[in-house]
Amino acid sequence: MYFLAFTYEFWTPYRAVTQHQGFVNTPPTPIRFFDAEGSFVGPFVYGLNYELNLDTFERIYTEDTNTIHRIRFFTRGEPYRFWGRLDMDLHFFDAGEGKVFLLGADALGRDVFSRILTASRISLTIGLVGVLLSFFLGATLGGVSGYYGGLVDIVIMRITEILSAIPQIPLWIALAAIVPIDWPVTRTYFAITIILSTMTWTGLARAVRAKLLEMREQDYIMAAKIAGASDIRIIYDHLLPGYISFLIVNITIAIPGMILGETALSFLGLGIRPPAVSWGTLLEGAQNISNIALYPWLLTPALFVIVTVLLFNFVGDGLRDAADPFKEL
Amino acid sequence: MSDVVLEVKDLHTYFELEEGTLKAVNGVSFTIRKNRTLGIVGESGCGKSVTAQSIMRITPKKNSRINGQILLHHDSGLIDIARLDEDSDEMRDLRGRDIAMIFQEPMTAFSPVHTIGNQIMEALFVHGEKDKRAARNHIISLLDEVGIPAPERRIDEYSFQLSGGMRQRSMIAMAIVLNPRLLIADEPTTALDVTIQSQILRLLKRLQRDNGMAIMFITHDLGVIANMADDVAVMYLGKIVEYGASREIFKNPKHPYTKGLLRSIPKFGEKEGAHLATIKGTVPVPLDPPDACPFANRCGEFIAGKCDIRMPAAVQVAPGHSVNCVLYE
Amino acid sequence: MNFSKYLLQRLIYAFLVLIVISFLIFMIVQLPRGDAVDRIVNARQAQGDIITEEDEAALRAQYGLDKPVFVQYFIWAAQFARGNMGHSMLGIPVDKLINERIAATVLLSVISLIVTYALAVPIGIYSATHQYSLGDYFWTFVGFIGLATPNFLLALILLFLFHKFFGLSIGGLFSPGVEEQPWSPAKALDLLNHLWIPIIVIVTAQTAGTIRTMRATLLDELGQQYVVTARAKGLRYRQLLFKYPVRLALNPVVNSIGYILPRLISGQTIVAIVLNLPTLGPLLFSALLAEDLELATSILMIQSILAVIGVILGDIILSMYDPRIRMEKGVT
Numbered sequence: 001m002y003f004l005a006f007t008y009e010f011w012t013p014y015r016a017v018t019q020h021q022g023f024v025n026t027p028p029t030p031i032r033f034f035d036a037e038g039s040f041v042g043p044f045v046y047g048l049n050y051e052l053n054l055d056t057f058e059r060i061y062t063e064d065t066n067t068i069h070r071i072r073f074f075t076r077g078e079p080y081r082f083w084g085r086l087d088m089d090l091h092f093f094d095a096g097e098g099k100v101f102l103l104g105a106d107a108l109g110r111d112v113f114s115r116i117l118t119a120s121r122i123s124l125t126i127g128l129v130g131v132l133l134s135f136f137l138g139a140t141l142g143g144v145s146g147y148y149g150g151l152v153d154i155v156i157m158r159i160t161e162i163l164s165a166i167p168q169i170p171l172w173i174a175l176a177a178i179v180p181i182d183w184p185v186t187r188t189y190f191a192i193t194i195i196l197s198t199m200t201w202t203g204l205a206r207a208v209r210a211k212l213l214e215m216r217e218q219d220y221i222m223a224a225k226i227a228g229a230s231d232i233r234i235i236y237d238h239l240l241p242g243y244i245s246f247l248i249v250n251i252t253i254a255i256p257g258m259i260l261g262e263t264a265l266s267f268l269g270l271g272i273r274p275p276a277v278s279w280g281t282l283l284e285g286a287q288n289i290s291n292i293a294l295y296p297w298l299l300t301p302a303l304f305v306i307v308t309v310l311l312f313n314f315v316g317d318g319l320r321d322a323a324d325p326f327k328e329l
Numbered sequence: 330m331s332d333v334v335l336e337v338k339d340l341h342t343y344f345e346l347e348e349g350t351l352k353a354v355n356g357v358s359f360t361i362r363k364n365r366t367l368g369i370v371g372e373s374g375c376g377k378s379v380t381a382q383s384i385m386r387i388t389p390k391k392n393s394r395i396n397g398q399i400l401l402h403h404d405s406g407l408i409d410i411a412r413l414d415e416d417s418d419e420m421r422d423l424r425g426r427d428i429a430m431i432f433q434e435p436m437t438a439f440s441p442v443h444t445i446g447n448q449i450m451e452a453l454f455v456h457g458e459k460d461k462r463a464a465r466n467h468i469i470s471l472l473d474e475v476g477i478p479a480p481e482r483r484i485d486e487y488s489f490q491l492s493g494g495m496r497q498r499s500m501i502a503m504a505i506v507l508n509p510r511l512l513i514a515d516e517p518t519t520a521l522d523v524t525i526q527s528q529i530l531r532l533l534k535r536l537q538r539d540n541g542m543a544i545m546f547i548t549h550d551l552g553v554i555a556n557m558a559d560d561v562a563v564m565y566l567g568k569i570v571e572y573g574a575s576r577e578i579f580k581n582p583k584h585p586y587t588k589g590l591l592r593s594i595p596k597f598g599e600k601e602g603a604h605l606a607t608i609k610g611t612v613p614v615p616l617d618p619p620d621a622c623p624f625a626n627r628c629g630e631f632i633a634g635k636c637d638i639r640m641p642a643a644v645q646v647a648p649g650h651s652v653n654c655v656l657y658e
Numbered sequence: 659m660n661f662s663k664y665l666l667q668r669l670i671y672a673f674l675v676l677i678v679i680s681f682l683i684f685m686i687v688q689l690p691r692g693d694a695v696d697r698i699v700n701a702r703q704a705q706g707d708i709i710t711e712e713d714e715a716a717l718r719a720q721y722g723l724d725k726p727v728f729v730q731y732f733i734w735a736a737q738f739a740r741g742n743m744g745h746s747m748l749g750i751p752v753d754k755l756i757n758e759r760i761a762a763t764v765l766l767s768v769i770s771l772i773v774t775y776a777l778a779v780p781i782g783i784y785s786a787t788h789q790y791s792l793g794d795y796f797w798t799f800v801g802f803i804g805l806a807t808p809n810f811l812l813a814l815i816l817l818f819l820f821h822k823f824f825g826l827s828i829g830g831l832f833s834p835g836v837e838e839q840p841w842s843p844a845k846a847l848d849l850l851n852h853l854w855i856p857i858i859v860i861v862t863a864q865t866a867g868t869i870r871t872m873r874a875t876l877l878d879e880l881g882q883q884y885v886v887t888a889r890a891k892g893l894r895y896r897q898l899l900f901k902y903p904v905r906l907a908l909n910p911v912v913n914s915i916g917y918i919l920p921r922l923i924s925g926q927t928i929v930a931i932v933l934n935l936p937t938l939g940p941l942l943f944s945a946l947l948a949e950d951l952e953l954a955t956s957i958l959m960i961q962s963i964l965a966v967i968g969v970i971l972g973d974i975i976l977s978m979y980d981p982r983i984r985m986e987k988g989v990t
Contacts, residue, residue, distance in 0.1 A: 162678050164917070165969060167924035167961045170942055174686055174958055177946040260808045264928050267810065268943065283811070299818060302811045309806035387889045416895065425892035437883035440902045442909075442981055451901075452891040487981050503891070 122278040124308070126193055127258040131251050134197040134258075138204030139247060145205065146212030147231070157209070160202035168199050172261060176270035188272060196261045200254055207250055245319075252316035256309040263305055279305050332363040333402050334510050334543040335384070335428075340397035340411070342376075342383045349617045353379040355567035356397075356640075359560075361511060364537065366544040368558030368575065370551060370590070374612045376567040377547045381513045384545075385430055386415040401427065401511075425452045429504035433516035435496035439488035446484035449503045456507055468506070475502045475532060494525040498532065505536060512537075513545045518553060530557060551594055555579055563587050566623035567615050568640070573650030583652040586624045622655070630656060668973055672966050679962045680738070684731050687946075687955045738959065752956045755941065760960060763937040767922045767964070769853070770860045774918065778865045779911065782872025783904060789877060797869060804866030810928040813859045817932070820855075856933050860926050864918055868911060875910050879903035913976050919968025923961055 145156040175195045179188060224234050259279075266272045266280025282301040342354035354376045361367045369377045382388045383395055399410040401423065413420040432438045439448055446468055453464045465484070472480035475498040488496055497517060504512055514533065518526040530553065537544055546557050554561055554575065561578045563571040563586065571584040582588045592606035610627040622628070625636040635655045643651040644658055785794045879885070880903050888898040927939030934940065938957050945953040 162675050162682075165675055165920065165962065165966050166679055166682070166958075167920050167927070167965050169924040169927045170939070170958055170961050171686075173927065173943060174683070174946060174954065178686070256806065263808060264810060268928065268931065283814070299814065302814065305808065305811065306803070306806050309808075310802060313802055313806055385890055387886055421892045421894065423892075424890055430890045432883060432887060434883050438887045440884045440888075440906065442906060443902075448888075451888075451893070455892050455897075489982060500887075503887075 122189065122272055123259055123262060123280070123305075126189065126196070126262045126272075126278070127255040130193045130196045130200070130258040130262075131254050133193060134201035134204060134254065135247070135251055137197065137201035139208050141201070142205030142208030143212060146209035147234075149213075153209070156205065160205055163199065164202045169264065171199065172196070172265060173268065173270060176265050179270075185272075192262060192265060192272060195265075196258050200257060200261075204250055204254060208247070211246055249316060249319045252312060252319055256312040256316075259305065259309060259312075333360055334363055335361045335402070335545075336398070336400040337380075337384070338398040338400070340380065340383060340399060341395070342379050342388060343394045343396075344389070345392040345394065346616070352567050352615045352618055354383060355615065355618070357562075357564070357567070357569050359562050359569065359572065361543045361545055363510070363543055364541045365559045366537065366546050366557050368554040368561045369545065369547045369564055370549065370554050370561060371564035372549060372612050374614070375564045376615075377564050378515055380564075381430065381515050381545065381547055384410065384511075384513065385424060385428060386410060386413065386420055387424075403427065422456070425509070426456050426507045427509055428511045428513065429507070429509040430513040430515065431497075431500045431504045431517045433519050435493060435500050435520065436488070438500055439496065441487060441489055444485050444487055445491070445499050449484075449499065449506055452503060452506050468502070471502045471506060472499070475499070475505075475536075476528070477502075493521055494528065497521060497525070497529055501529070501532065501536070505540065505542075508540055509542060511543045511545065513547070515547045516549070517546075519548065519550070526553070533557070551590060563590070566612060566618065568623055568653070570624065570654070571650075571652045572643075573647070577647060577650045581647070581650070583646050583650075583657060584624075584654050585628050585630050585656075589629075622653070664977070665974065668970050672970050676963060676966055677735075679966075680735060680959055681731060683955055683958045683962065684734060685727075687951055687958065734955075738956070752953050755953065756938070756956060756960060759936055759938050759941055760964075762935065763923065763926070763939075763961075764964065766853075766856065766860065766926060766935070766937060767919060767968075770857055770864070770922050770926075771915070771918060773857055773861045774864045774868055774922075775911070777861070778868035778872055779908070781865075782869045782907075782911075783876060783899075785869065785873040786876035786880065786907075787899065794873075801866040801869050804862045805870075807862065809859050809863055809925055810932050812862060813856075813929050813932040816855060816859065856926070856929060856935055859929050859933070860922060863925070864921065868914065868918075871914065872907060872911055876903055876907035879906045882906075909976070909980055912979050913972060915975060916969045916972025919972070920965035923964055923968070 141156050145153045172195060175198070176192065179191045179195075183191070262272070262278060263280035263283065266278045267283045269281075269284055272278040272281055279301045283299075283305075337360070338358050340354055340357045341352070344351040344353060357376070357380060359367060369380065371377050379388065384399055386395075388395070395411050397411055401408045401410055408419075408423070410420070410423070413423075439445065446465065449468050449471070450458075450461075450464045453467065458464050469480045469484055472483060477483050477495055477498050483491070483495070483499075488499075491499065497520075501517075512533075517533070518529050521529065533544065533546075534557070536542070544557075546554070548554060558575045561571075561573065561575045562569045563578070563584065565586050571578060571582070571587045578587065579591070582591055586608070589606070589608040593608065608627060613626070615623070619637075620639055622636045622641055625631055628636065631637075632655060641653045641655045641658060643653050645651050646657055781797055785797050788794050882903070884902055885898065888902055889895075893901075926935070926937060927942065929935070930937045930939035931943055938961055942954060942957040942961075944950075945957060
């Protein structure tokens with residue numbers, strides 16, 4: 001999935017911002033293999049006609065079974081800049097002269113499928129980057145707290161307690177509302193990441209501390225101390241190997257929370273802002289009930305969010321079982 | 330034979346595991362009489378605890394299978410416990426009333442969130458007592474009887490407030506509250522320190538003298554057996570290898586395994602620097618065991634072609650003293 | 659130490675926590691914005707008024723904005739403590755705007771909490787006692803989905819489904835026009851009719867989590883020695899199950915009240931925005947967008963207070979429930 005996210009330019013037929021005039025709110029295009037007479041022609045889509053319903057001002061799309069646009073693979077299409085450096089125009093597929101909207105198009109005629117893949121880069125990495133950040137904070141502070149104990153421990157633990165007593169989402173909203181609207185995309189991205197991390201590191205810090213407290217009491221640490229090892233050395237040489245798997249598990253479990261947080265903020269229009277897209281911003285268009293009712297394919301990003309989080313949860317669970325040698329299966 | 334309390338005949342308790350059939354108890358027979366104590370000795374994993382659990386019918390439900398006869402001599406006649414359904418009212422009625430059990434871990438044998446009194450009284454209520462006040466008074470005098478000071482106060486305390494010895498006394502009180510005919514003590518003193526151990530043993534003896542109950546005493550500690558038991562069954566790998574009066578077995582051990590066990594006890598007056606004898610190897614896991622002498626692979630007097638082809642039959646070497654070993658056949 | 663002393667200690671601690679929180683919130687919400695005077699000045703200038711430096715300074719003094727941050731904070735905190743939350747930019751006193759929404763928030767949270775436990779505990783017990791059965795797998799699966807679906811998405815999906823299949827609009831807590839009516843059985847019924855969907859949405863994730871906790875701890879407890887002891891006493895399996903392992907497995911669940919309540923309050927924020935519920939969440943959102951600072955600060959404060967109350971309640975209930983903690987803290 002991360003692979004898809006890092007190479008989306010290739011997989012998507014159109015750029016996320018390309019507005020296809022005349023294809024506003026197109027429903028998903030069915031891909032067909034047999035034409036109207038029933039003979040096999042390989043994957044293709046029909047051309048689209050639409051007429052405006054004058055009562056409701058809705059566009060009604062109909063398939064034009066006379067025009068057949070074959071799906072072409074590895075085609076040259078809209079040019080893009082891969083990773084901002086390489087100029088390329090290779091796409092995995094498109095429909096030649098016709099348009100293919102696998103998951104429909106939005107109110108500005110943008111291909112939802114392309115947008116979802118594009119958005120996955122931000123949505124997935126924000127989880128990863130955010131978790132790494134809070135992991136850094138949490139592991140360091142939790143580690144210091146657990147290893148030294150005493151006053152340091154008390155202060156750090158009080159801080160985590162206070163932070164976790166504030167309702168998380170309202171605080172996120174408040175913090176995100178501070179981020180100036182005119183900031184460039186990358187800056188907003190990092191601001192949002194930091195905001196998400198401020199709240200999530202506390203859990204990790206507590207977990208690390210508890211684990212360290214438990215390990216600190218064990219005899220081999222005492223032995224190392226008696227042998228004259230320095231604090232840093234004990235932490236890195238003796239304690240770290242013991243809880244590295246534990247940390248990995250906790251990180252995996254924390255990622256979905258981050259992804260959900262970003263989605264929620266962007267959904268409210270407080271997170272990632274256009275022209276950048278994340279799953280949350282895609283869903284913003286789905287806030288309005290009449291919108292969803294008419295164009296249900298706008299909800300598909302939700303599916304991606306759910307599946308992603310589900311996958312992370314499964315992996316995290318599996319890792320947790322694998323990392324705990326004492327757990328009975 | 331009127332004073333026989335329990336007769337076990339050819340008891341087999343198997344556990345069906347993914348890896349095969351674990352024959353934890355594999356053809357065990359013995360008799361326990363009123364006012365007498367049968368000691369069952371053996372290393373960890375020899376099946377002594379499973380034997381006890383089989384008699385109580387509290388082996389893990391899902392995958393255990395019991396064959397053979399467990400005959401309880403009841404006022405109303407013989408009851409074959411092996412044939413009762415473990416969840417039947419009949420079986421439940423026997424548990425606690427006719428056969429009671431004390432366990433090795435007095436710490437975990439009590440629920441930490443219920444008072445001692447509550448948990449002891451429960452046995453009374455389950456078996457028909459209605460009067461709460463009478464029950465309470467009964468328990469207080471019982472706690473007093475097992476040597477707990479200030480029983481009026483202790484009755485309302487929780488297990489974690491009591492010392493190890495107190496907890497074990499409470500457990501004994503819980504077991505004898507209904508004057509059972511048979512008390513099964515599964516390593517009751519293993520978790521205690523030596524002075525408490527001897528107090529508990531003395532208490533059990535006194536209770537036996539007063540109530541005339543039969544005791545089945547399970548331990549790996551030969552010293553305790555010598556002190557407690559009238560008869561001894563030496564178990565190895567699910568089988569009884571030697572069985573007889575305690576005095577006889579200690580004075581005149583026949584089976585190589587029994588001899589080995591006795592040699593491994595340190596004695597006073599032995600030459601300084603002499604090595605303590607050990608039995609080489611460890612008890613194997615009885616997964617689909619071959620039909621042979623179970624001790625064959627560790628035995629110092631192993632005879633190829635004899636010991637490893639069949640299980641030796643029991644041989645009477647003295648009145649009431651039988652041994653299963655090819656050396657005496 | 660007795661119970662009231664313990665309670666007092668908890669309350670003092672909570673109070674200190676709230677003071678720190680209030681300072682944080684004050685800083686977060688109020689400081690980064692251009693101050694109110696700038697806005698007033700801009701607005702007046704837009705209307706063609708001429709504003710001198712002296713006018714501006716006078717305005718600043720009037721609003722207390724000429725003072726250092728700490729002083730500003732203390733003035734605000736003192737006012738807040740007296741229940742004076744200032745005025746919204748719409749000119750309505752903040753407390754008036756907030757009061758009814760607090761009631762709705764608390765109502766929703768408490769009902770959600772009750773529903774969470776009412777669902778999660780029996781299902782957890784079932785799953786643990788029927789480990790690896792079809793039902794267990796089913797609930798594990800449902801639990802995973804429930805954990806993975808952010809509640810505002812669930813709200814959206816439900817909105818869509820209801821609209822599509824029943825043609826119903828399920829937002830709000832009352833049918834149109836009913837809210838203004840005085841309380842009557844009909845109104846209460848209408849409330850119940852609208853309440854269950856937000857409840858489902860809010861409760862799903864928490865319930866899924868609690869089922870997993872309940873199942874795991876109960877499985878742990880079922881393997882404990884005291885279960886065997888109780889069986890040896892002749893107890894029926896069901897009697898024993900509910901008296902011992904279930905009772906002990908409930909401990910972490912009871913303990914979770916402390917963090918589930920804040921999460922419920924937090925989680926309903928976005929749901930309330932999507933479903934248009936009259937709770938604090940949507941008000942906070944619009945206040946922040948409109949830069950209505952006094953309103954936003956107050957709402958955040960109130961939400962935090964509710965959350966801290968939840969934590970204390972959890973502590974107290976657990977200490978009454980578990981004798982080990984009761985003894986450790988010396989509460990009798």
